[in-house]
Amino acid sequence: MGRAYVRYQSGRMFENAFMEAASKLHPAVPFFLYIPLTLGLLVWGLSGGRTTVGRALLFIPLGLLTWVLMEYCIHRFFFHWEGKGRLTQRVHEIAHGYHHKYPDDAQRLVMPLIVTVPLSSLIGGALWWVGRPAEMLPYFVGIVWGYVTYDTLHWATHHRTPRTAWGRALRAHHMAHHFATPDRNFGISNRWMDKLMGSGAPRRKAVRPPAPAHPSTPPRSPQGPAAAGR
Template identity: 35%
Template sequence: MVAQQFTVDLDKPLVFQVGHLGEDYQEWIHQPIVCKESPRFFGNDVVEFLTKNKWWYIPAIWLPVVGWFLSRSIFMGHTTLDVALLVALGIFTWTLMEYSLHRFLFHIETKSYWGNTLHYLLHGCHHKHPMDGLRLVFPPAATAVLLYPLWNLIKLLATPSTAPALFAGGLLGYVMYDVTHYYVHHGQPTSEYPKNLKKYHLNHHFRVQHKGYGITSSFWDKVFGTLPPSKVEGKSR
């Protein structure tokens, strides 16, 4: 007797359904539903509310934190130029983290019930509903939890006076990433660079989903050979 394939009911809360897809989960999330309405994740209204975030929460919450850490390095004797260079290094380091997390964690292939469920919450939901504006940026509470071990790691690797500026740079890089990610989905760019960035990222969603992992730029895709093929090459395969 052949087992019947599981079908997700889009009219019911999704999170605890997707795990049942098993090996079909990867194919399912890569068939996007282009709709600005937010799907229902959980039956509980409080938990459902906590899964939604407006994009402006990110700069409103984290830019003051960036400023505070910058002030710590300045207070400990670093010049403005010193701090600017440390911030630039922090931002550059973040871009590599951005690429690595997107490629190796967000696009990990799962097939078990809990693997699919956790992946859907982490990134699968974004590929299934790429225009859901309320689940595009990372929840600030979850970010805070992740920042704590990152701050402790930076303190181990840097001096007491340089660590705050490096951390501020990495956090600023994250803020730039999240607001850029929102913009390439929902903004209407008029100048060439943001237009190309939008086209590059939407290509990742709708045409070549296993390449083009950069969000704020394609730099690391070029370095690691994950640039998507041109349209001509894509059609010829």
């Protein structure tokens, strides 16, 4: 299944000027906003005895793994769900369809704050409501760090040339999703979730070009004693 796309261009998503502006974001904003905030939250929790270093070492990685699962599920089951009505198709276009149509628009490669601020507040509030800050505080920090890693890697796969074998493999994985198999390869910050879920695109076999045709070799002159006696 293929999708129409336009390279090295951008388009308009909303007629409303405010919504159009709010849908764009510099790719560095998530890092410089959420990393200091979560570091401050973690220091506040540790210094006030609300959590411990041991719990942080356990629950931050659990939060990172939770984000990996969220990333995969959101991308596969929400971003790529189009529905059948005009409303659901419009939601799909805003959430992800635009990105597939204009994959090189650098201002729409990370989630805008109009989405992430309410969503992170909702998740953080729900975890605080659980009433176990010693575990939930570092768990929330891990989820946010996972999200920032995802956004950073997504931008880099589109706009930076990878220098490592891992980076090249990750970029090839995501570019195949965009330009060859948009119904496969849903992992963005990783490839192992697609292997685990069986949604990875099969590797293309390298096709070796046919050997060029050579002119027939003329018969060689007879050699040896018999020829010498002629």
